Amino acid sequence: xxxxxxxxxxxxxxxxxxxxxxxxxxxxxxxxxxxxxxxxxxxxxxxxxxxxxxxxxxxxxxxxxxxxxxxxxxxxxxxxxxxxxxxxxxxxxxxxxxxxxxxxxxxxxxxxxxxxxxxxxxxxxxxxxxxxxxxxxxxxxxxxxxxxxxxxxxxxxxxxxxxxxxxxxxxxxxxxxxxxxxxxxxxxxxxxxxxxxxxxxxxxxxxxxxxxxxxxxxxxxxxxxxxxxxxxxxxxxxxxxxxxxxxxxxxxxxxxxxxxxxxxxxxxxxxxxxxxxxxxxxxxxxxxxxxxxxxxxxxxxxxxxxxxxxxxxxxxxxxxxxxxxxxxxxxxxxxxxxxxxxxxxxxxxxxxxxxxxxxxxxxxxxxxxxxxxxxxxxxxxxxxxxxxxxxxxxxxxxxxxxxxxxxxxxxxxxxxxxxxxxxxxxxxxxxxxxxxxxxxxxxxxxxxxx
Numbered sequence: 074x075x076x077x078x079x080x081x082x083x084x085x086x087x088x089x090x091x092x093x094x095x096x097x098x099x100x101x102x103x104x105x106x107x108x109x110x111x112x113x114x115x116x117x118x119x120x121x122x123x124x125x126x127x128x129x130x131x132x133x134x135x136x137x138x139x140x141x142x143x144x145x146x147x148x149x150x151x152x153x154x155x156x157x158x159x160x161x162x163x164x165x166x167x168x169x170x171x172x173x174x175x176x177x178x179x180x181x182x183x184x185x186x187x188x189x190x191x192x193x194x195x196x197x198x199x200x201x202x203x204x205x206x207x208x209x210x211x212x213x214x215x216x217x218x219x220x221x222x223x224x225x226x227x228x229x230x231x232x233x234x235x236x237x238x239x240x241x242x243x244x245x246x247x248x249x250x251x252x253x254x255x256x257x258x259x260x261x262x263x264x265x266x267x268x269x270x271x272x273x274x275x276x277x278x279x280x281x282x283x284x285x286x287x288x289x290x291x292x293x294x295x296x297x298x299x300x301x302x303x304x305x306x307x308x309x310x311x312x313x314x315x316x317x318x319x320x321x322x323x324x325x326x327x328x329x330x331x332x333x334x335x336x337x338x339x340x341x342x343x344x345x346x347x348x349x350x351x352x353x354x355x356x357x358x359x360x361x362x363x364x365x366x367x368x369x370x371x372x373x374x375x376x377x378x379x380x381x382x383x384x385x386x387x388x389x390x391x392x393x394x395x396x397x398x399x400x401x402x403x404x405x406x407x408x409x410x411x412x413x414x415x416x417x418x419x420x421x422x423x424x425x426x427x428x429x430x431x432x433x434x435x436x437x438x439x440x441x442x443x444x445x446x447x448x449x450x451x452x453x454x455x456x457x458x459x460x461x462x463x464x465x466x467x468x469x470x471x472x473x474x475x476x477x478x479x480x481x482x483x484x485x486x487x488x489x490x491x492x493x494x495x496x497x498x499x500x501x502x503x504x505x506x507x508x509x510x511x512x513x514x515x516x517x518x519x520x521x522x523x
Contacts, residue, residue: 082498089252089497096251099243100262106148106239107141107263111232113225114145118215122208136473139263145209148236150201152259155241157356158193162186167406194241195234202233253490261486264479271470278468285466293467300476304455304484339417339424341441344448345408350399351456351478354392384463393453400449401442410437455481 084090110116122143135142138151166172166186175182206229216225240259247255279290358380379387414434423429427436458476463469473479 079498083494086497089494092250092252093494096247096253096258099247099251099255100258103148103240103243103259104139104262104266106236107139107146107151107266108144109147111145111147111149111229113216113220113228114209115215115217116145119143119145122212122214136267136470136479137260137263139266141263142205145214146236147232148240149205150198150233150237151263152237152240152244152256154197154201154237155190155194155244155256156260156352157197158190160353160356161193161197162190163406191238191241194237198234198237199230202230205233206230252493253486257482257486258490261483264483267470268474271468271474275468275471293471297475300455300458301480301484304476304480305488339413339437341408341437341444342448343444344400344452345441345445346400346403346448346452349403350396350449350452351481353399353403354395354456355478357395358388358392384460389457389460393457396453396456397449400452401445404441404445408441410434410441413437452481 083093110119122145134153137153138146138149141148141151162172166176172186175185178185206226216222241256244255244259247253247258249255251258275293276290278284279286279293379385380391382388411434414430414437417423417433418429424433424436427433455476456478459472459474459479462472462475467475
């Protein structure tokens with residue numbers, strides 16, 4: 074009954090109700106667009122593309138696009154070009170002084186960075202759109218009679234670019250006027266859209282001649298449930314390590330209160346980077362595999378071909394290493410020990426036994442480096458779990474939900490959205506969606522990262 078009462082409370086708050094309905098409307102529009110076929114494509118010739126997009130690296134792309142990739146939809150590229158552009162801009166923000174300067178300019182700098190990201194999104198979409206049209210060509214996609222190939226290529230490039238920009242616009246509108254992080258929400262909706270079909274296909278396969286029956290299927294569901302619990306623990310990994318420090322001066326309003334010996338804690342996250350390292354790694358791993366898919370007829374020989382096989386040791390080994398590296402890289406972006414040390418010093422705080430200033434920064438940096446290692450290894454293991462599921466005979470589409478980016482994005486975005494809803498409820502003195510020790514802890518994960 075408490076859950077029902079909470080739902081009633083949610084819809085009794087006009088602002089929250091409007092945000093949820095607005096979000097649902099835009100998500101519905103986005104899903105409708107994923108079923109509209111590119112102008113000039115004969116829908117009856119999409120069977121081969123659907124079969125090829127159901128496995129290998131293209132299967133992963135299709136999962137993120139919510140099936141639009143295999144349907145030759147106007148939104149076949151989904152929101153991924155925008156994600157790629159965002160990653161590129163974040164990397165530039167570390168290496169290029171101009172972008173570092175923009176980051177320090179506050180709201181005006183953020184608007185400029187967003188504008189650069191949008192322009193870069195167009196360029197990325199044009200490149201990926203050309204590759205996608207090449208893929209359509211090599212898979213025998215037929216153009217309707219009377220439609221010029223040149224005209225088809227031109228209009229398809231424009232429509233694919235417009236589709237990605239429209240998806241980006243929908244995501245930004247959800248962020249501004251809806252509930253949750255719009256871009257992340259669209260990715261999650263695309264992933265979840267494939268879950269019912271994958272579930273049914275796996276169930277049918279298990280009841281086949283050599284599928285193992287209901288017992289094996291129930292065993293898979295139990296394993297999936299345990300992995301989801303582990304993913305939730307990873308996404309909510311916060312305040313696992315806390316550095317005790319003393320704050321001598323506490324400012325309250327215009328008064329300065331002497332609080333000598335007042336002990337407080339500086340919380341540090343085991344997984345400060347969320348799921349961004351996985352997204353970084355997948356974006357890099359997509360490049361060689363996508364290129365190979367476009368230029369090759371699928372030869373099973375060669376080292377490069379291993380990068381297009383999500384079950385290969387080469388693919389998963391490189392993915393794991395990239396995730397560990399990018400976890401440290403992204404943690405360094407979001408956790409600045411020097412800034413934390415300076416803020417402690419300004420507030421009159423210090424870590425017992427550690428000198429303020431550079432020594433404090435070095436101490437915090439050492440702690441962050443040590444606690445990031447187990448977090449990065451755990452993140453890497455969860456990311457490659459789908460490969461082990463496939464090796465164990467799980468259907469490819471269903472295996473993607475046994476870990477990897479799909480699972481962590483779903484968990485992260487759902488927790489982020491629930492946390493925002495809970496914030497609205499708590500502000501109006503309603504009970505939240507969760508209580509006690511189960512209360513949602515902070516905004517962590519992809520929802521807060523992209």
